[in-house]
Amino acid sequence: MVQQTVRPLDRVFGALSDPTRRAMLRRLAARERTIGELAEPYRMSFSAASKHVKVLERAGLVRRRIEGRSHICRIEAAPLSAANAWLSHYERFWTDQLDALDAVLTAEDADRAQRRKGS
Numbered sequence: 001m002v003q004q005t006v007r008p009l010d011r012v013f014g015a016l017s018d019p020t021r022r023a024m025l026r027r028l029a030a031r032e033r034t035i036g037e038l039a040e041p042y043r044m045s046f047s048a049a050s051k052h053v054k055v056l057e058r059a060g061l062v063r064r065r066i067e068g069r070s071h072i073c074r075i076e077a078a079p080l081s082a083a084n085a086w087l088s089h090y091e092r093f094w095t096d097q098l099d100a101l102d103a104v105l106t107a108e109d110a111d112r113a114q115r116r117k118g119s
Contacts, residue, residue: 015059
């Protein structure tokens with residue numbers, strides 16, 4: 001049997017794959033919120049919102065504390081930094097590719113302009 005281990009970065013990207021969870025993180029970036037507050041814009045139950053929060057917690061993106069009956073969540077940005085570092089490699093790749101394309105197109109434009117002058 002092949003044993004698969006889920007790496008922290010896999011959990012982060014898995015958590016970020018859902019638009020509701022991304023929106024929850026965006027709201028948590030402003031301030032701590034209860035699970036009820038996170039559920040409110042989506043008209044979802046506490047249970048459904050709690051499931052989203054659990055995915056974010058497993059990815060290390062959210063910390064939850066309980067005060068009485070309130071479950072208060074706050075964002076943990078460190079895992080986002082790791083995801084950003086991973087994506088940075090591809091940002092450099094695409095920047096290099098687009099710079100190369102720009103150079104080719106600029107050369108073609110210059111060549112066309114030169115041929116028009118010669119006509």
